[in-house]
Amino acid sequence: MVAFFSAIEPLRIANRISGERLFEWDLISRDGEPVVASNGMTLNVSHSLHEAPALPSLTVCASFEPHNTIDDELIAWLIERAATGCVLGGMDTGCYVLAAAGLLDDQTVTLHWECLPDFRSRFPRVDAVESIYEVTSEGFSCAGGSAAIDMSLDLIRRRHGEDLATRVRDQLVHDQGRRPASRQRDPVVLQEPLLQRAIALMEANLETPLGIGELADELDISWRRLDRLFARHLETSPQQAYLARRLDHAHRLLRVTPHSVMQIALACGFASPSSFSRAFRRQHGLTPSELRRQELSNRA
Structure with a gap:
């Protein structure tokens, strides 16, 4: 939930400050039913997998035990999305799902530091690094938690300029912002x-x-x-x-x-x-x- 809200809130604030609908988002669950987060809060969604509209980008947000949610239906759906040109990304442990679908081979990604050793052993063809976030022409990923704020601020900066990103950061009472190469800990x-x-x-x-x-x-x-x-x-x-x-x-x-x-x-x-x-x-x-x-x- 921390990663999810950390990604969405900077975009919402950017819309409010600019007075324009700069960013829009849809929430998708497997069956279209509400999702219960690990903190017990329930999140309503807009679509099921098979009712979801065409989207320019898609973020897989996952947390504990991501491998337990992976099956042939989900993998086939993600592969289909990638084939249409949808840019895919992962937050926290979301890259487990994308890697299981074979969509991250030979790419550089990041995910929560706690998962890195296991992820590297499972998916040796993926270059998994301990950074805050990664953005490439092929996709994007972040370590979860507050790292999603930095990734969303980077998106705002690239699309709408440094001034708007700074104003959003100030509203969030966030520090000067971490760059992608920043490490997650120590x-x-x-x-x-x-x-x-x-x-x-x-x-x-x-x-x-x-x-x-x-x-x-x-x-x-x-x-x-x-x-x-x-x-x-x-x-x-x-x-x-x-x-x-x-x-x-x-x-x-x-x-x-x-x-x-x-x-x-x-x-x-x-x-x-x-x-x-x-x-x-x-x-x-x-x-x-x-x-x-x-x-x-x-x-x-």
Whole structure:
């Protein structure tokens, strides 16, 4: 819901300030029925998939467990839209749906940072990056949350000029605005490119973790310098930072995928469920099985 309203509100404000209907939008659900968001709020829509009018662009807005909504009907509908020249985009985890339809191969996209490792393993032909938003001639995407504001402000700026975009931003009490290349998190990392590269290497190698010596070799520095780098900027060691990222990835997989604990352990670089369970409990305060039962209970 945050991403959805963050995308729409700048466009509404642009219409109000300009006194013109610069932007219009239609809301579509699979069956035309209202959609209940993850916060419990209900959103009315205008059309079902098969009643939707021809549109110049289409945004897929998704959040938790996007893969559970993907089926042949939805994929065929998206492919048909793309074939008519409709420009497609994704917000938050919407790119999962577009990638499953084969519509993002060889494109650069972004989505919420929490989903990036899983998305990259599922769709290796898509260049998924951790940026705020991406806009190309082929489509657009944003990381969700407040990043949708930045993407909509960029749209207003490109179509109707900097002055209108600035006035809209002021109405939103938004800061100076982030550019596409801005990262979604860890602002301190931006101040140290070497640390940024180290973390990127960690996140690209969650299933088969690199040794700290290998990581230092990849960065062409000594392991002592690598250790000092993490201590100075993040107040932790490279080993602890790497393990935390693997366990955070495991936490998300346990919550939003049906994979077994053993499969998730292997996907996060653990050789056995027992070592995975011990590390997970130290990090998150409960075992993987306990978290899985908790999630199932919350959905009941």
